[in-house]
Amino acid sequence: xxxxxxxxxxxxxxxxxxxxxxxxxxxxxxxxxxxxxxxxxxxxxxxxxxxxxxxxxxxxxxxxxxxxxxxxxxxxxxxxxxxxxxxxxxxxxxxxxxxxxxxxxxxxxxxxxxxxxxxxxxxxxxxxxxxxxxxxxx
Numbered sequence: 161x162x163x164x165x166x167x168x169x170x171x172x173x174x175x176x177x178x179x180x181x182x183x184x185x186x187x188x189x190x191x192x193x194x195x196x197x198x199x200x201x202x203x204x205x206x207x208x209x210x211x212x213x214x215x216x217x218x219x220x221x222x223x224x225x226x227x228x229x230x231x232x233x234x235x236x237x238x239x240x241x242x243x244x245x246x247x248x249x250x251x252x253x254x255x256x257x258x259x260x261x262x263x264x265x266x267x268x269x270x271x272x273x274x275x276x277x278x279x280x281x282x283x284x285x286x287x288x289x290x291x292x293x294x295x296x297x298x
Contacts, residue, residue, distance in 0.1 A: 197227040199234075199282065201294040223264075223284060223292055231275035231298035234282070238264035243287040247271055253278035 201221050222240040227233075234249070242264040249258045254276065262269045264286075273280075277298055284292040 199225040199227060199294045199296045201225055201282070201284070201292050204291040204293055221292060225282065225294065227296060227298070228270070229275075232272060234271045234273060236262060236269045236271060238262075238267055238269070241265050242290075245287075246285045248283045249273050250281045250283075251276065251278040252281055 201223055203221060222238060222242060223245075224237045224239075226235045226237075228235050234247075236245075236247070238245075245262045245264050247260055247262055249271075250256070251274075256274070256276070258273050260271060262271065275298055280296050280298065282294045282296065
């Protein structure tokens, strides 16, 4: 009986540590950019949205972003004409905000930022009312 109890406790502790490791990995994937410096961008949707879109489906996002020059430039690629897009980049460590308006018709647009070390929140808003966001670390 004692052995059974010990086995159950051991199994539970292993499951918990694996779950913790998976959660930590998810957090790393959400905050850090990968070695190619591509920033994961997701569409923000309201709770109860009936459009049926998967909010984590990267294939449907018409924007991609790559961090260039050691964090000094964000390169946006637009895969469809979204009109003018408002971009806001916030350094969560310092509170510094950099914002501007990008013309998606250009296809590829560079957006310079100060690039000081920190965790950054990226927000993009289209004239059609769609909002996209992402996180990255410098």
